[in-house]
Every structure is written in C-alpha cells, then in structure tokens.
Amino acid sequence: MAIAPSVRSILPLGASTSERDHLVLGGCDAVELAERFGTPLYVYDEATIRARAREYLDGLRAAYPNALVLYASKAFSSPALLEIVKQEGLGLDVVSGGELHVALRVDFPSERIYFHGNNKAREELELALDHGVGRVVVDNLYELDLLAEVAAQRGRRQPILLRLTPGVEAHTHDYRKTGILDSKFGFPIATGQAEEAVRRALALPSLDLLGYHAHIGSQIFELEPYVESIRIVLGFARAMQRQLGVELREFSPGGGWGIAYTRTDDPQPVAELVATVAETVHRLTGYSGASGPRLVLEPGRSIVGTAGVALYRVGAIKRIPQVRTYVAVDGGMADNIRPALYQARYEALLANRMSAAPSEMVTVVGKYCESGDVLIRDVELPPLQPGDVLALPASGAYNLAMSSNYNHALKPAVVLARDGQARLIRRRQTYEDLLREELGYLPGQA
Numbered sequence: 001m002a003i004a005p006s007v008r009s010i011l012p013l014g015a016s017t018s019e020r021d022h023l024v025l026g027g028c029d030a031v032e033l034a035e036r037f038g039t040p041l042y043v044y045d046e047a048t049i050r051a052r053a054r055e056y057l058d059g060l061r062a063a064y065p066n067a068l069v070l071y072a073s074k075a076f077s078s079p080a081l082l083e084i085v086k087q088e089g090l091g092l093d094v095v096s097g098g099e100l101h102v103a104l105r106v107d108f109p110s111e112r113i114y115f116h117g118n119n120k121a122r123e124e125l126e127l128a129l130d131h132g133v134g135r136v137v138v139d140n141l142y143e144l145d146l147l148a149e150v151a152a153q154r155g156r157r158q159p160i161l162l163r164l165t166p167g168v169e170a171h172t173h174d175y176r177k178t179g180i181l182d183s184k185f186g187f188p189i190a191t192g193q194a195e196e197a198v199r200r201a202l203a204l205p206s207l208d209l210l211g212y213h214a215h216i217g218s219q220i221f222e223l224e225p226y227v228e229s230i231r232i233v234l235g236f237a238r239a240m241q242r243q244l245g246v247e248l249r250e251f252s253p254g255g256g257w258g259i260a261y262t263r264t265d266d267p268q269p270v271a272e273l274v275a276t277v278a279e280t281v282h283r284l285t286g287y288s289g290a291s292g293p294r295l296v297l298e299p300g301r302s303i304v305g306t307a308g309v310a311l312y313r314v315g316a317i318k319r320i321p322q323v324r325t326y327v328a329v330d331g332g333m334a335d336n337i338r339p340a341l342y343q344a345r346y347e348a349l350l351a352n353r354m355s356a357a358p359s360e361m362v363t364v365v366g367k368y369c370e371s372g373d374v375l376i377r378d379v380e381l382p383p384l385q386p387g388d389v390l391a392l393p394a395s396g397a398y399n400l401a402m403s404s405n406y407n408h409a410l411k412p413a414v415v416l417a418r419d420g421q422a423r424l425i426r427r428r429q430t431y432e433d434l435l436r437e438e439l440g441y442l443p444g445q446a
C-alpha cells in the first residue's frame with residue numbers, strides 16, 4: 001500500500017511499504033533492522049541527508065555564488081555523518097571543544113569550521129586556533145578579549161564574526177528563540193552593545209572582523225523573521241561602515257529552518273528559504289553574490305531531521321478504563337528528550353503492520369522513571385500488542401544529540417541505510433560502558 005503524501009512528508013525520501021506490510025527505509029525493511037540490531041534503533045537514510053545538503057548548497061550558490069552552507073553539528077554528529085557532510089562540500093558549525101574534536105578526528109577541513117558558543121573556554125579557543133578553524137563567532141566582550149589574547153599568543157590574526165541579537169521574534173517555542181533581546185546569546189544591536197563590540201574588535205590587532213552573524217531560533221516555518229533579521233543586521237553593517245569604515249566581508253543569518261514532525265506540519269521547501277535569503281541580501285545591498293560579502297547559512301535540523309527514524313519495540317500496555325491507554329516502548333526520554341523539553345509533537349507508525357487502520361487513542365510513553373517521560377500524548381494508532389515495532393519519524397535531529405544515560409539507559413545503536421544496505425555506524429552501549437569513566441570501588445579493579 002502506498003504511503004499517504006502527508007505521511008511521506010515526515011519520512012525519509014523513498015520510504016515505502018513492503019509486500020509484508022513493513023515500513024521500508026533506505027531500501028531496508030525496518031522490522032528486520034529492529035530484529036538485527038535491536039531496539040531502540042536510530043535509522044538514518046543517507047540519500048535524504050545528501051539531498052538536503054545539495055538542496056541548500058546548490059540552491060544558495062545558484063542565487064548567490066559567494067556562499068557557504070555549514071551543517072550545524074549539534075543536531076547530530078558522528079564520524080559517518082560528518083564524512084557525508086564533508087563529501088557534499090558543506091562546512092561545519094561546532095559549539096564545543098567536543099564537537100570540534102570529533103570534526104578534527106575525521107579530518108574535516110578546518111578552514112570550513114565555524115566555532116560558535118556563548119561561553120567558550122580558553123582551552124577550547126586554544127584548540128580551535130591551534131587547528132586553524134576558519135572563523136570564531138564571538139558572542140560577548142569577555143570572549144572577544146580572551147580570543148584576542150589566545151590569538152596574539154600564537155602570532156595569529158583570527159578571522160571572526162560577531163554574533164548579534166537583532167531583536168526579532170520568531171514564532172517558535174521559547175527555549176528555541178535566540179534572536180530576541182532577552183537572550184543569553186550575542187550582542188544586542190538595540191542597546192549599543194553590538195557597536196561597542198565592533199569598536200573593541202577593531203582595536204584588537206590579533207582579530208580580523210569579517211562581519212556579522214545572527215541566528216533567530218529553531219524550527220521556524222515563516223520566512224518573514226529571516227527577512228526582518230537580515231534587514232536589521234545589514235542596516236547595522238551599513239551604519240558601522242559609515243561610522244567606522246568597517247567593510248562587510250561576510251554575513252550569516254544562521255540556521256533554524258523547520259521540518260514536519262507531524263502530518264499537519266506544512267513547512268515550505270528549503271528552496272524557498274534559500275531563495276528568499278539570497279534575494280533579500282541582494283535587494284538590501286545590491287550585492288549579486290559574485291561581489292560583496294560571503295553569505296553563510298547554517299542549518300542543522302533541516303539537513304538530518306527527516307533523514308532519521310527511531311524504531312522502538314512495544315512492551316507493557318496499561319489500560320485505565322475511561323481515562324487513558326498507556327503504550328510503553330523500550331526507549332523514551334533518554335534517547336528523545338524533546339517532547340519533555342519543548343512539548344514537541346511526533347507521529348508514530350506501526351512499522352510491522354503499515355496498512356492497519358488507526359482505531360484507538362493511546363499515549364506512547366518511555367520506560368524511564370519520570371511521569372513526564374511521554375513520547376506522544378493522545379495519538380490514534382491501530383490496535384497494538386507487545387512486540388510490535390513503532391517508528392517515530394523525524395527523529396534525526398536533537399534526539400541522540402541530547403540523549404543521556406538517565407536510569408543508566410544504554411544509548412541506542414545507529415544504522416545508515418542506503419540502497420537496501422544497512423551499515424552500523426554506532427554500536428549500542430553495553431552495561432560495561434556505563435562504568436567506563438568510574439574510578440575505584442569495583443572488585444577486581446586496581
């Protein structure tokens with residue numbers, strides 16, 4: 001049976017239903033993957049990741065040739081994934097020494113790495129500069145001085161962008177808003193702190209101020225906040241050029257484009273965002289993209305979110321007559337904290353009986369010791385029984401990246417599916433992994 005178009009929008013490209021009525025991802029039977037690799041299992045479809053990367057890079061460069069697309073590795077990072085991103089010609093946004101280390105270990109070209117973060121430690125900045133990262137995106141005055149010192153000690157002139165807070169309201173969850181004045185990130189333009197940062201940066205010879213960055217939030221569906229943010233930041237850039245002679249050589253309106261998590265979500269295609277950003281920059285500056293500042297986008301979720309599907313096995317089913325039916329799966333908030341953190345909504349598909357009709361309202365919960373460990377509240381699903389395989393689409397971004405060992409849960413395995421072949425790219429943790437960092441007190445350990 002064909003998958004309905006509304007459901008297709010939350011699944012990886014090419015997802016289908018097999019003759020056995022199973023969900024097929026990247027040409028692989030999802031139920032067989034669950035059997036072979038165990039559950040919870042995260043399945044990434046390689047073709048979807050590559051297609052999204054190309055949509056961004058080709059689309060942006062067609063409209064604005066002097067452009068770079070960075071993958072925001074906080075969404076999900078692993079050597080296999082970074083290899084794909086590298087092959088596709090993207091750069092990388094990292095926000096910690098850890099993300100930087102993983103990128104360096106896979107020989108990601110360091111000149112294409114941008115280092116973000118609102119409280120970078122001296123050691124992190126030293127690591128970044130020692131490996132020649134392309135840009136440090138400076139968030140505050142403390143960091144500006146610290147970075148200048150670290151760069152001067154190394155006899156380097158480090159290219160930087162200043163992260164600005166344009167004061168733009170993006171319509172998303174409060175925890176995902178980053179461009180409003182009351183934010184922990186960036187230099188507010190409205191208060192004069194952005195101008196102060198420019199003046200300070202110009203006085204620091206070990207820093208080379210190339211331009212500005214602004215990221216207004218995440219899971220955004222509207223184009224208008226981007227246009228507004230670009231207008232404000234480019235207005236500021238013009239003022240700085242006039243007053244202080246600072247030429248704008250690079251500009252980034254960040255990432256944050258939304259994806260469909262449920263069949264009622266209806267984001268516009270990435271191509272719309274890319275075209276709008278390029279057109280707005282062109283309209284406001286006259287730059288064609290062959291001349292003028294380099295334009296940088298840094299999507300995370302919209303590259304990997306739809307590519308990843310989480311597979312869980314159904315266990316206990318608790319019916320409370322006239323109240324609620326709880327369906328417990330073998331994962332939950334330890335591998336996906338998003339519903340608890342942001343009230344994020346998901347859909348579930350019965351991967352082993354795809355054509356079964358929904359007939360019962362249930363609440364899908366995890367196995368961890370928190371009442372808030374709810375994956376989906378009130379979702380209509382076919383009759384379920386223990387052993388069924390539930391697939392949660394759109395699980396590729398910020399699930400595993402935010403996963404924990406709460407309740408000493410084992411972090412799930414990850415497979416990469418492509419053309420009917422599944423490659424294990426991260427093994428499931430073992431119980432012994434839970435003790436790896438512990439020192440002493442174990443019988444038999446010195």
Ligand SMILES: Cc1ncc(COP(=O)(O)O)c(C=O)c1O
Pocket residue numbers: 072075093116178215217218219254255256257298299300301302397
């Ligand atoms: C500075 C910055 N850039 C890019 C991103 C990526 O956002 P998204 O995954 O929503 O595209 C984030 C995410 O929070 C961010 O903080």
